Amino acid sequence: MKRDEALAPLSRDHHGSLILAQLLKKDAPVYRELPTEPWDKAKYAQEQFEAHIKAHFRKEEEMLEKVKGCHAAVTVLADEIKNEHQQLAALFSSLTNSTDLVNTMNELAGTLQDHIRKEERILFPMLQQHCTTEQLQEIHELLH
Numbered sequence: 001m002k003r004d005e006a007l008a009p010l011s012r013d014h015h016g017s018l019i020l021a022q023l024l025k026k027d028a029p030v031y032r033e034l035p036t037e038p039w040d041k042a043k044y045a046q047e048q049f050e051a052h053i054k055a056h057f058r059k060e061e062e063m064l065e066k067v068k069g070c071h072a073a074v075t076v077l078a079d080e081i082k083n084e085h086q087q088l089a090a091l092f093s094s095l096t097n098s099t100d101l102v103n104t105m106n107e108l109a110g111t112l113q114d115h116i117r118k119e120e121r122i123l124f125p126m127l128q129q130h131c132t133t134e135q136l137q138e139i140h141e142l143l144h
Contacts, residue, residue: 004128006140010063011124013056014116020048021116024109026102038102042095045105049092057085060119063139071130077123084115 003011023034024045035041064078091108098104131139 004136006136007124009143017116021109021113024105026106042101046092046095063142066138067131067135070135074126074130088112
């Protein structure tokens with residue numbers, strides 16, 4: 001299914017987060033111009049969270065509030081997405097004092113990747129199917 005233009009900014013944001021998830025995995029390949037040492041990767045991940053991902057989560061949550069009632073399945077999924085945002089924020093925060101940084105980053109990587117896949121493969125198609133044209137327009141105005 002082609003992504004509705006209203007949701008496209010969120011999809012574009014996901015690209016950088018997927019690269020971050022790959023970087024944080026155990027035995028990740030070296031990515032050009034990105035950190036290679038665990039503590040440097042953790043610092044970079046926290047910087048990305050503060051500079052980009054936190055605002056992305058806020059935008060998604062604002063969008064979900066606008067469309068929450070359009071379908072029962074959307075309402076359930078919206079609550080799941082918000083809970084995952086909280087879980088991910090806690091994982092990013094835990095990088096600071098982790099006693100097993102490599103495994104903490106690997107857990108964060110998998111959780112982040114799974115979360116993005118859920119949004120791209122389930123949430124966004126569901127919104128395109130169940131939201132009215134007016135709701136999609138509201139999303140467009142919120143995100144552009």
